[in-house]
Amino acid sequence: xxxxxxSQLELSRTRRDLxxxxxxxxxxxxxxxxxxxxxxxxxxxxxxxxDIGSLLNEMGNLLSLYKQMMDACQEQEQQLKSExxxxx
Numbered sequence: 001x002x003x004x005x006x007s008q009l010e011l012s013r014t015r016r017d018l019x020x021x022x023x024x025x026x027x028x029x030x031x032x033x034x035x036x037x038x039x040x041x042x043x044x045x046x047x048x049x050x051d052i053g054s055l056l057n058e059m060g061n062l063l064s065l066y067k068q069m070m071d072a073c074q075e076q077e078q079q080l081k082s083e084x085x086x087x088x
Contacts (some may be wrong), residue, residue: 004051007040008047008050011040011041014040015061018030018065019065021033022072
């Protein structure tokens with residue numbers, strides 16, 4: 001049994017937090033967590049103790065989540081385009 005390094009656990013936890021923020025529509029938290037994930041990804045990939053299989057799995061989860069984020073952004077854009085705007 002391999003031990004997952006702390007850097008990968010933090011990456012996974014933050015990804016789950018980002019997923020929850022996206023599901024609740026908390027765009028401020030989405031932005032904050034997205035920025036955090038960038039540094040965490042660097043730490044996890046450069047960790048000498050990294051578990052490659054686990055890290056690749058987590059990267060797949062992140063790709064799926066970012067696809068969901070893109071879909072949500074496109075939906076939000078369409079909603080904003082369809083809303084009537086007041087005269088300016």
